[in-house]
Amino acid sequence: MTERNPGERPLEVIPLGGMGEIGKNMFAYRYENEIMVVDGGLAFPDAHMLGIDLLIPRIDYLQQNAGLLKGWILTHGHEDHIGALPYILPRLPKVPVYGAPLTLGLLREKLAEFGIGADDVDLREVDTDARVRIGRHFTVDFFRMTHSIPDNCGYVLHTPVGKVVHTGDFKLDQHPTDGKTSHLAKIAQAGADGVLLLISDSTNAERTGHTISEAEVAQNIDKIVANAKGRVFLTTFASHIHRIQNVIAIAEKYGRRVVMEGRSMVKYAQVAQDLGYLDFKDPLITTDDLGDLQDSQVLFICTGSQGQPMSVLSRLAFGTHSRLSLTRGDTVILSSSPIPGNEEAVNTVVNRLYEIGVDVFYPPTYRVHASGHGSQEELKMVLNLAQPKFFLPWHGEPRHQINHARLAQAMPTPPRRTVIARNGDVIRVSPNDFRVSGTVPSGAVYVDGLGVGDISDDIISDRMSMSTDGVLILTAVLHPTPHVELVSRGFVKSNRDLEQSIQRVALEAVEEGLRGKKRTEDVRDDMYGSVRRFVRKVTGRNPVLIPVLVE
């Protein structure tokens, strides 16, 4: 190395999740022999990832460089930012993990569920305006940003090559529930001093205008509750503490006791309450404590915003809740929008609610939900404040990243260079250079049941085949007299003629093989091929065929 000026050595930004996708957010920054990590989130599977519960980022790069790991910071407590940590933290050295009180409160709860104790990790609570040093090269200057959960942060990262501003997830809500607006002063100050790289939230880069405020959502819910005569049931994301706070205030205003229903709703409320993030006059109760409260004196906050089959709202909609049932005169508010993939499930719940005859309110027909992510005008505001030299649109699929890049390019002072990156890219940043210089292993590890990483794409592919045409098991007993047994699942209705024909085709192949003294595996292959062709011809289907030979 002839270079001696530290500013000339590049910083590497390595997204391990959340780049080119929405979900499983995770970043690594590397400068020389020090690595700092940001977040560790999970993602939910696509419809074709059959049977998979969730996805977590691959961390091969961190495992291979475990000795360089100096610290970890967390931006906020959503699942797509901290949900993978119970799987990841135990596989890496114990380093300081910095996060705001609610973020760490939710993480502790999650770690405890996995049997990971306080001594196994090094969690360090900081406030949303803190400054922390990680290793010799990184100084993190947190700043508060409004989002759909309290204690949400972005940060200015001071590095030897210059300042990186990372917005974290954000919207610019001018009327947040807790009165704490985004701390834009730090972005503005960094902009004035000179920002080398801006990393910004692209989720709503295709939406014009501003995202509506939590205050407007609260006003709309207030009107609905004011007019409601019977019970009110409201569902939202359990982590949406601000929304829940507003709903509690509205309930109190109209003399309704708040009833929390559903495991995750109770859990998040408990953590928020313990840490002082929820303010109420009367204690929150459960269905057990209803006593002689009238219908007009209760408001239920319940799980089910995504139409999950076992959630409270779904059980209410389908009449399978053990202690509550909806009736005409009740009001149901879905203060949430379906995450892509859940549209059908939510739609089914909404239709059932209409059929029951309750009054039901949901977006976009009613403005009872707001996104946690800023629209184009908010993204432009941040671009103008930061005035970055380089720009990395993050937290989005290619459509969002590229539209965000176009917004940036149309600013009065556009960035000098924008990179549309993917997970696993090693993005080199130095004062005069910004480009993808290589890749590290990336992608998703499947979590299914108790297993982490024991499901491969082949297995998913078998599940896909069985899900469309079922499975057909042919057990050929070769001796003393060859015969074939047939068992199927998910194929077609029991059909004697078809079964006998298949058995005959299989047996012919077996007998011919035995006469020709073929090897067992060849007999099996012959039987497999004959039955496959026959089934395809007479049924038009391709079930997964499993030949079992017993000698």
Place this chain on the structure above:
Amino acid sequence: MTERNPGERPLEVIPLGGMGEIGKNMFAYRYENEIMVVDGGLAFPDAHMLGIDLLIPRIDYLQQNAGLLKGWILTHGHEDHIGALPYILPRLPKVPVYGAPLTLGLLREKLAEFGIGADDVDLREVDTDARVRIGRHFTVDFFRMTHSIPDNCGYVLHTPVGKVVHTGDFKLDQHPTDGKTSHLAKIAQAGADGVLLLISDSTNAERTGHTISEAEVAQNIDKIVANAKGRVFLTTFASHIHRIQNVIAIAEKYGRRVVMEGRSMVKYAQVAQDLGYLDFKDPLITTDDLGDLQDSQVLFICTGSQGQPMSVLSRLAFGTHSRLSLTRGDTVILSSSPIPGNEEAVNTVVNRLYEIGVDVFYPPTYRVHASGHGSQEELKMVLNLAQPKFFLPWHGEPRHQINHARLAQAMPTPPRRTVIARNGDVIRVSPNDFRVSGTVPSGAVYVDGLGVGDISDDIISDRMSMSTDGVLILTAVLHPTPHVELVSRGFVKSNRDLEQSIQRVALEAVEEGLRGKKRTEDVRDDMYGSVRRFVRKVTGRNPVLIPVLVE
């Protein structure tokens, strides 16, 4: 019966599909011993109907009353109105089937694919303003309504009890492509004379305002094509002949030859062209005829509006088309919106197009598509013109039906009674009565591969189980020395320890059964139960277990 006045005997309206759902539209009207049928459409399966290709209405009621069938009318040529007829018509007596030229043209094409010849059916072409008599009691007075396919009709049905107005699928487009606006005069005249029952399209009952016109969509596409420098690729529904006509005119305006790509696109265009529904200067060509045309001289109209894996647009997006590949500088227009359930597939295609670097336009970000169904202002217009005594909101899920009912209730002269019906309801209508008086068998028959009705809910349920956790086949050979073979598909990655443990658990159960001289089926049940509990405990999974015992 003491009643003698024919007006006192009720008309029965029996929806066999399309009521409480969007799809597989089919109606029966019965008066005394005469039945008339409207449409016979198919529906696409929900995500949980694994492996099912399509759904058709159950027709038990029509089969049980086959002798009463007097005639059939078709409102238009969309799949959800005529797609089930090749399955249904051969199972019922041959009666006159009335439809407009394009509707019958598309139906003939479809019947031919199923080997159903001209002599097997009695198709009778009528124009969109025709009046036909069916049986002794029904007179059908068709009227044209604008929609997303030409030759679309509603009708006034004159019956002994009074007039029924059925809008068919509609929007009120003031600037339709062919200049033929909705023939509202017939609805208005019926309204003036007195309408007993209005049956109206509820699809967009939750949307305020007016649905945008085809003319506006054409203007927006025109601007995009005007600015395009390279090739233009546009996808839309193959049946959307008006949209395709507009795109052809735009291509001609800018000196681009129109290339049709994809089987269904070519087929629909051929039928429309043969019947005189498409107007163009230069013949439509295929990719074979490109010759030395420059990129700026071609516009492709191709399949793939729903992100279907084998469609032209998907193959272009994923780089698997044999003769065409997209490059930076090309323009792609998705002049269509995803049908519910297809959002993820379309989103994936859009992201790939962005990654390739083409300019891509799609709704709602760009106004390059309009719904074929009217919004609230259009629905209100029809309610005001028809002034019905009774109202039956149709072509919608409960949420759409109920919001449509609320619109009607808020009209200056609301209907006296509205019924929210479901498939299979027998709705009695007479001058002073309108109610559900009973039910007939209804629901869906599953079509899968070559099979119609050979898939049951049990089979779907097995497919569902296998799709999430796979299948595990235990073959126990009882003699001479008991042993157990294990085969799995879609379960977990090959894992020697786990396999051996499962075999051991299974073998122990078998050996104990044999020692206790249990019956074979009891041995099987013991093995099943032991393995099931063991697998659930160590893997957290519930694969479909199939025990096979060989003696």
